[in-house]
Amino acid sequence: xxxxxxxxxxxxxxxxxxxxxxxxxxxxxxxxxxxxxxxxxxxxxxxxxxxxxxxxxxxxxxxxxxxxxxxxxxxxxxxxxxxxxxxxxxxxxxxxxxxxxxxxxxxxxxxxxxxxxxxxxxxxxxxxxxxxxxxxxxxxxxxxxxxxxxxxxxxxxxxxxxxxxxxxxxxxxxxxxxxxxxxxxxxxxxxxxxxxxxxxxxxxxxxxxxxxxxxxxxxxxxxxxxxxxxxxxxxxxxxxxxxxxxxxxxxxxxxxxxxxxxxxxxxxxxxxxxxxxxxxxxxxxxxxxxxxxxxxxxxxxxxxxxxxxxxxxxxxxxxxxxxxxxxxxxxxxxxxxxxxxxxxxxxxxxxxxxxxxxxxxxxxxxxxxxxxxxxxxxxxxxxxxxxxxxxxxxxxxxxxxx
Amino acid sequence: xxxxxxxxxxxxxxxxxxxxxxxxxxxxxxxxxxxxxxxxxxxxxxxxxxxxxxxxxxxxxxxxxxxxxxxxxxxxxxxxxxxxxxxxxxxxxxxxxxxxxxxxxxxxxxxxxxxxxxxxxxxxxxxxxxxxxxxxxxxxxxxxxxxxxxxxxxxxxxxxxxxxxxxxxxxxxxxxxxxxxxxxxxxxxxxxxxxxxxxxxxxxxxxxxxxxxxxxxxxxxxxxxxxxxxxxxxxxxxxxxxxxxxxxxxxxxxxxxxxxxxxxxxxxxxxxxxxxxxxxxxxxxxxxxxxxxxxxxxxxxxxxxxxxxxxxxxxxxxxxxxxxxxxxxxxxxxxxxxxxxxxxxxxxxxxxxxxxxxxxxxxxxxxxxxxxxxxxxxxxxxxxxxxxxxxxxxxxxxxxxx
Numbered sequence: 035x036x037x038x039x040x041x042x043x044x045x046x047x048x049x050x051x052x053x054x055x056x057x058x059x060x061x062x063x064x065x066x067x068x069x070x071x072x073x074x075x076x077x078x079x080x081x082x083x084x085x086x087x088x089x090x091x092x093x094x095x096x097x098x099x100x101x102x103x104x105x106x107x108x109x110x111x112x113x114x115x116x117x118x119x120x121x122x123x124x125x126x127x128x129x130x131x132x133x134x135x136x137x138x139x140x141x142x143x144x145x146x147x148x149x150x151x152x153x154x155x156x157x158x159x160x161x162x163x164x165x166x167x168x169x170x171x172x173x174x175x176x177x178x179x180x181x182x183x184x185x186x187x188x189x190x191x192x193x194x195x196x197x198x199x200x201x202x203x204x205x206x207x208x209x210x211x212x213x214x215x216x217x218x219x220x221x222x223x224x225x226x227x228x229x230x231x232x233x234x235x236x237x238x239x240x241x242x243x244x245x246x247x248x249x250x251x252x253x254x255x256x257x258x259x260x261x262x263x264x265x266x267x268x269x270x271x272x273x274x275x276x277x278x279x280x281x282x283x284x285x286x287x288x289x290x291x292x293x294x295x296x297x298x299x300x301x302x303x304x305x306x307x308x309x310x311x312x313x314x315x316x317x318x319x320x321x322x323x324x325x326x327x328x329x330x331x332x333x334x335x336x337x338x339x340x341x342x343x344x345x346x347x348x349x350x351x352x353x354x355x356x357x358x359x360x361x362x363x364x365x366x367x368x369x370x371x372x373x374x375x376x377x378x379x380x381x382x383x384x385x386x387x388x389x390x391x392x393x394x395x396x397x398x399x400x401x402x403x404x405x406x407x408x409x410x411x412x413x414x415x416x417x418x419x420x421x422x423x424x425x426x427x428x429x430x431x432x433x434x435x436x
Numbered sequence: 437x438x439x440x441x442x443x444x445x446x447x448x449x450x451x452x453x454x455x456x457x458x459x460x461x462x463x464x465x466x467x468x469x470x471x472x473x474x475x476x477x478x479x480x481x482x483x484x485x486x487x488x489x490x491x492x493x494x495x496x497x498x499x500x501x502x503x504x505x506x507x508x509x510x511x512x513x514x515x516x517x518x519x520x521x522x523x524x525x526x527x528x529x530x531x532x533x534x535x536x537x538x539x540x541x542x543x544x545x546x547x548x549x550x551x552x553x554x555x556x557x558x559x560x561x562x563x564x565x566x567x568x569x570x571x572x573x574x575x576x577x578x579x580x581x582x583x584x585x586x587x588x589x590x591x592x593x594x595x596x597x598x599x600x601x602x603x604x605x606x607x608x609x610x611x612x613x614x615x616x617x618x619x620x621x622x623x624x625x626x627x628x629x630x631x632x633x634x635x636x637x638x639x640x641x642x643x644x645x646x647x648x649x650x651x652x653x654x655x656x657x658x659x660x661x662x663x664x665x666x667x668x669x670x671x672x673x674x675x676x677x678x679x680x681x682x683x684x685x686x687x688x689x690x691x692x693x694x695x696x697x698x699x700x701x702x703x704x705x706x707x708x709x710x711x712x713x714x715x716x717x718x719x720x721x722x723x724x725x726x727x728x729x730x731x732x733x734x735x736x737x738x739x740x741x742x743x744x745x746x747x748x749x750x751x752x753x754x755x756x757x758x759x760x761x762x763x764x765x766x767x768x769x770x771x772x773x774x775x776x777x778x779x780x781x782x783x784x785x786x787x788x789x790x791x792x793x794x795x796x797x798x799x800x801x802x803x804x805x806x807x808x809x810x811x812x813x814x815x816x817x818x819x820x821x822x823x824x825x826x827x828x829x830x831x832x833x834x835x836x837x838x
Contacts, residue, residue, distance in 0.1 A: 051609040056829075076836050080610065090836040103829035109605035111831045116613060133838040200735040203511035207453040208482065211518060215731070308710070328727030329617070333602040335826060336738055424737060427458075427505035429513045434478050434492040436535040 041137025042074035043357070044090070047110035047172075048081035048117075048143035048150065050220075052186030053193075053338050054346035055172050058142045059112065060105040061350025062170070063093055071358055072138065081115035081143070082150050085127055090134065105347060108333045114143075119150045124157035131158075131165060138166050138357035142350065144173035144184070145390055148365055152385035155363035166357035169365040169385055170349050174332045176226035177392045180383035181367035185349055186332070188342030188418035191230030193327070193334045194219050194274075195423055199234040201325050202241035202272050203426060209270035214261060214314045214322035218307035220331060221276045223248045225395040227331070231274040232407045233415055234423045241272035244405045246310075249394050252279045252287060257310075258317050260405065265320065275306050339420030345378055352380040376417035443539025444476035445759070446492070449512035449574075450483040450519075450545035450552065452622075454588030455595075455740050456748035457574050460544045461514065462507040463752025464572070465495055473760055474540065483517035483545070484552050487529055492536065507749060510735045516545075521552045526559035533560075533567060540568050540759035544752065546575035546586070547792055550767055554787035557765035568759035571767040571787055572751050576734045578628035579794045582785035583769035587751055588734070590744030590820035593632030595729070595736045596621055596676075597825055601636040603727055604643035604674050605828060611672035616663060616716045616724035620709035622733060623678045625650045627797040629733070633676040634809045635817055636825045643674035646807045648712075650680045651796050654689060659712075660719050662807065667722065677708050741822030747780055754782040778819035 043066050047055055059077075066072045079089035091112065104111055119127075131139070141151040151169040158165035171178050174190035198217060205215050221227040225247025232242060243264045246252060264271040279287045288305025307324035314322040349366045356366060364382040371377050399411035445468050449457055461479075468474045481491035493514065506513055521529075533541070543553040553571040560567035573580050576592035600619060607617050623629040627649025634644060645666045648654060666673040681689045690707025709726035716724040751768045758768060766784040773779050801813035 047609075051606050074836065077831070079833070088838075091831060092834045092836045093831075095834045096832055100829055100831070104831075106826075107605075107829040108602055109828075110609040111829070114609040116610065130838075134836065196738060197732050197736075200510055200737050201731040203509075204453050204731040204735050207449075207512040207516040208518065217730075323730065324728070325730030325732055326726070326728045327732060328619075328725065329603040329606040330599050330727055330729060333606050334599075335602050335828070336598060424508075426511075426737070427502055427509040427513070429479070429493060429495075429502070429506075430498055431481070432494045432497045434476065434494045434536065436490075436532075 040071060040073060041135050042076055043072045043138040043140070043354070044076040044078060044085070044131070044134070044136045045093070045112070045140045046078035046081045046085065046142065047112045047114050048141060048147035049114060049173065050144070050332060051109040051114055052172055052174050052332050053108040053189040053334060054186055054343045055142060056104045056107050056109065056111050057343045057346035058170050058172060058185060058350035060101045061347035062140050062354050064101055065351040065354035069354070069358060076134065076136065077112045080113035081117065082119060082127065083115040083117045084113065085130060086123060088130055105343065106335070108335045116146065118146065119153045124153050127154060128157050128161060128163055132163060137164060140168050140170055140353045140357065142170040142172050144171070144175065145178060145392060148178070148385055149389040152363060152389040155385060166360060166362040168353045168356045168361060169388070170353040171365055171367070172346070174220060174227060175222050175224050177222070177224040177394065178365070178388065179391045179393045180365070180388055182370040182378065183368060183418055185342060185346035187226060188339035188345070188420065189337065190227055190331050191233065191415060192339045192419035193331050193337040194227055194230045195233035195419060196337060197325070197327060198231040198241055198272065198274060199423065199426065205270050205272065212321045212323045213265055213270045214273065214320050216273045216275055216307045216310045216322065216324040217242070218324060218326040219274060219276055221248065222278060223392055223394065225249050225276055228274050228276040229395060229399065229407050229411060230415055233412065233419060239268050242274040243271050244273045245407070246273065246275040246279050246405065247395060248276050248278045248280065250404045252281050254313060258313070261314060262318055273310060275310055277306055279306050339418060341418060341420045348378070349380060356382060442473060442475060443537050444478055445474045445540040445542070445756070446478040446480060446487070446533070446536070446538045447495070447514070447542045448480035448483045448487065448544065449514045449516050450543060450549035451516060451575065452546070452734060453511040453516055454574055454576050454734050455510040455591040455736060456588055456745045457544060458506045458509050458511065458513050459745045459748035460572050460574060460587060460752035462503045463749035464542050464756050466503055467753040467756035471756070471760060478536065478538065479514045482515035483519065484521060484529065485517040485519045486515065487532060488525060490532055507745065508737070510737045518548065520548065521555045526555050529556060530559050530563060530565055534565060539566060542570055542572055542755045542759065544572040544574050546573070546577065547580060547794060550580070550787055551791040554765060554791040557787060568762060568764040570755045570758045570763060571790070572755040573767055573769065574748070576622060576629060577624050577626050579624070579626040579796065580767070581790055581793045581795045582767070584772040584780065585770060585820055587744060587748035589628060590741035590747070590822065591739065592629055592733050593635065593817060594741045594821035595733045595739040596629055596632050597635035597821060598739060599727070599729055600633040600643055600674065600676060601825065601828065607672050607674065614723050614725045615667055615672045616675065616722050618675045618677055618709045618712045618724065618726040619644070620677055620679055620726060620728040623650065624680060625794055625796065627651050627678055630676050630678040631797060631801065631809050631813060632817055635814065635821060641670050644676040645673050646675045647809070648675065648677040648681050648807065649797060650678050650682065652806045654681045654683050656715060660715070663716060664720055675712060677712055679708055681708050741820065743820060743822045750780070751782060758784060
């Protein structure tokens with residue numbers, strides 16, 4: 035049922051930024067600019083934290099040329115936050131929304147942001163304030179439920195796949211210099227990003243050789259045996275490890291020396307790659323080092339998947355259509371179609387079911403070793419990362435006789 | 437004086453690979469294929485180490501389509517090495533070159549590789565074996581003397597500049613989450629790569645805010661005061677640090693726990709970024725983390741400077757012209773011209789003077805703080821990194837009143 039109420043739209047960005055979250059903002063703003071039913075188009079500066087401080091930006095007062103440029107600019111142009119909404123915050127937020135006559139609210143973010151949007155929607159409903167609240171999905175972790183995949187993931191996956199291919203070229207050029215390399219990826223509790231390192235792998239000897247993901251318990255002996263076996267077979271080993279790997283006791287590797295949690299009680303971690311490098315050096319006496327692209331994997335402006343960017347724009351646009359249709363307390367989802375070729379349409383899922391639920395990597399994407407992916411994963415992920423990955427040229431090693 | 441001797445050409449790649457060292461190989465091979473005076477075109481598998489083991493590849497037996505593809509493939513397709521030629525090695529190498537009737541030798545590499553080429557040239561001269569030996573410059577560290585710059589540097593510099601811009605976008609989106617970020621670059625004893633992080637900086641508040649290079653002694657109190665001052669001014673701090681930073685006693689930061697040296701007695705280091713992050717956390721109680729792109733900065737296939745690639749191809753080609761002209765014991769150099777616009781021709785420098793000499797970052801490229809570059813550095817480096825860096829779009833922060 036379409037809303038008959040005229041009012042203002044406010045948009046927020048929340049959680050870890052991605053290379054395409056601004057495409058969702060551009061999609062939403064351009065859809066809003068094109069529709070006469072929306073009066074003001076506002077932006078929360080730094081998400082809900084900014085809203086609570088009335089840091090509200092006028093998005094109609096931007097040069098029109100900005101939006102196509104922002105579609106190609108990484109990170110959250112409005113500013114982001116990682117703030118867990120408290121009970122009294124919802125009431126205060128509603129008061130502010132009322133004063134600014136906001137009737138449509140889009141919140142672009144991941145799991146925690148969906149929780150925020152859900153609390154706002156619930157508070158509005160309780161107090162009888164007519165507010166359409168829609169969450170627009172975004173996360174490189176790809177761990178939101180009910181959507182085929184999450185905008186932001188395809189670009190980060192492309193980055194990790196290409197980084198693994200490229201960085202391995204260095205190891206291959208002189209394998210005995212540092213025979214073991216660990217590449218550390220993000221992903222929080224989900225292995226989606228770590229396993230995307232395999233997307234450029236074409237045969238058993240190609241990197242990566244071992245993928246460590248949060249869904250699988252780490253057993254040091256098994257890991258070291260795997261490293262040694264690959265080393266004996268081909269002379270070098272590329273390991274890709276998610277930032278959070280837990281041992282058999284459930285303790286994160288490399289947690290020693292790290293303290294504290296973020297606002298959502300997620301522990302702050304670092305050090306998985308350092309831990310694995312030290313372990314290999316000490317136990318196998320092999321030289322090892324690590325690459326840790328860090329924030330670059332969520333931000334690389336020259337490694338964006340065009341598919342991902344287009345889909346990010348689409349979910350932003352469809353978020354506006356949803357609020358104008360009077361939908362609320364829902365998240366836009368991506369619905370995959372494989373015929374006649376890969377493309378996505380959108381749907382809606384109830385935020386009550388989305389919020390705080392994580393979709394971990396399903397077992398069917400892991401082979402028996404649990405450290406490598408299956409063909410089913412390639413079928414799932416390759417369409418998301420845009421144009422095909424390059425095939426690096428190699429020499430034919432025909433020896434000369436004197 | 438042109439050589440009248442017909443014979444075979446052998447090419448080796450040595451030292452740390454780059455994103456464009458294969459362009460030099462392609463340039464050399466394509467020049468050799470086009471010249472009737474060269475019989476066999478051989479490649480050393482893994483540089484001089486492979487030569488000494490007679491691991492010699494036939495480069496005429498490659499599909500013609502390979503060379504244009506290899507021009508765009510990162511890393512050293514022949515394989516590389518980091519091996520310091522011993523006295524008896526030179527004689528053995530000469531015996532092998534004699535048996536394979538090699539009269540032309542190209543060695544693509546950095547300082548240590550120039551040393552190897554010089555020793556081979558000297559040994560050939562002593563024993564009266566007619567051999568033209570030319571070194572072709574390559575190093576992301578940009579520390580070879582007598583050449584305006586080194587092929588490989590422009591692409592790595594572009595990567596670091598863009599990585600700094602992109603990664604900073606994440607910090608800006610939520611500055612208080614991790615207000616201090618350290619990005620660790622390579623560069624061994626030279627700061628060229630670390631200072632290239634400033635190439636996308638347009639004003640004082642843009643990142644990076646502090647650059648730490650090997651040429652300057654690290655003073656912890658001064659560093660912490662700088663971090664605190666930037667933090668107080670804008671709320672976040674981006675530090676770029678070279679992998680090797682020495683304290684006032686000349687000890688590398690983060691050296692603790694690292695042992696050993698490579699074949700050239702260069703110490704093996706890691707941990708500068710971790711050290712700085714820990715220092716900031718402990719002393720300033722600010723949350724900090726680091727990005728360490730590692731091998732990716734020398735390999736990123738999607739961040740190559742077209743200028744760099746073209747110049748790498750050029751020096752490979754000119755290396756073949758030089759050996760055919762009977763030149764020996766020399767390195768190809770890049771000679772810069774700024775009129776009518778930036779371009780390079782090539783020259784030759786005596787290897788005796790090149791070998792083992794490092795060109796560190798000159799003082800004129802550092803401002804009074806010694807942690808930021810001058811305009812002179814932009815004038816020097818911007819032409820090397822190819823097309824202009826992107827300008828990331830930003831919102832106008834016009835606030836809405838209720």
